[in-house]
Amino acid sequence: MTADLETFGFPPGYFIVRSVASNRLFDVSMDGIEDGTEVVLWPEKDTSIVETRRSPDANNQYLFYFQVFFIDTSGALCSRSSGHAIDIEGDRLVLRHRRPISLPFPNAYAHPLPKFSYAAETGEITVHFVSDPSHPPPSAVPSDAWRKKTYTLVSIPLRKPRTLIDDAHAFISSAITSPLSFFSGAPAPQATPEAVFNSDIDLGEEEVLEEERGDEAEVDDSPEWGRHVRVLGILDKFNEEKGIVEKARNRRRWQITPLRQTNARTV
Structure with a gap:
């Protein structure tokens, strides 16, 4: 048996x-x-x-x-x-x-x-x-x-650690895409999940909701x-x-x- x-x-x-x-x-x-x-x-x-x-x-x-x-x-x-x-x-x-x-x-x-x-x-x-x-x-x-x-x-x-060049590139890109928001006092656009993921906010990668991840977050x-x-x-x-x-x-x-x-x- x-x-x-x-x-x-x-x-x-x-x-x-x-x-x-x-x-x-x-x-x-x-x-x-x-x-x-x-x-x-x-x-x-x-x-x-x-x-x-x-x-x-x-x-x-x-x-x-x-x-x-x-x-x-x-x-x-x-x-x-x-x-x-x-x-x-x-x-x-x-x-x-x-x-x-x-x-x-x-x-x-x-x-x-x-x-x-x-x-x-x-x-x-x-x-x-x-x-x-x-x-x-x-x-x-x-x-x-x-x-x-x-x-x-x-x-x-x-992700590999961000460098000063990465941060400067992100800042310049934001200024180019929405230049008036830096000077007019208009409210800044809402951050996307990808932006939050790549920012300096202390959020662990495993804490990002799966459905909120884009291609950039999967690098x-x-x-x-x-x-x-x-x-x-x-x-x-x-x-x-x-x-x-x-x-x-x-x-x-x-x-x-x-x-x-x-x-x-x-x-």
Whole structure:
């Protein structure tokens, strides 16, 4: 008799998770095994998908970043190196030890681990919760608003730092397009989401609503190696997707590549 195990769209065994938008892999940062160690996106360290040909470093034994994952027998997404599951903390993906139940359950410390599912036809990875992921205190008024959302993983683009030349160019461009507003006292035009995104306002890139992002907001030209992956809670996914550009759509797409035990047989 065999058990009926569910991998939720992921392949059985070990695999890597690649962002279509950034061409980077899921990676556990800083060789961490502690609770809260973040899962980030990092360039690929080993291009072989055959176990016997991969460097031990790429399987997270010696380097600072982990790039191999699997679905365990409970259905949790796990890091190969530590064996720890992936949990959601705020909107970040983090490592999580299995924890004992503490009352009142569930709470921020102890709660059911989320399940991740992969849809090959769309390339999307969805997160499924069995309790409110915000973990409100027992005194809070119960709300089912979280149940109405679709939780999707997205990669976050990173712009290179602005320079004085960039700021001067933006100022001159604004003066040319609306010269009278600087001298007549007329009210300035309302800022567009793209303008807010590129201004000096202290607004994180992951805080910009997906439907408000334009092509300019999707530029990913930073020389930094790493990128962030976040959980996006969408209230009306069908209608929300109508308003996003193709680059934003690609940030929700992932490629799952299983690792093989041996070379493929050739004829």
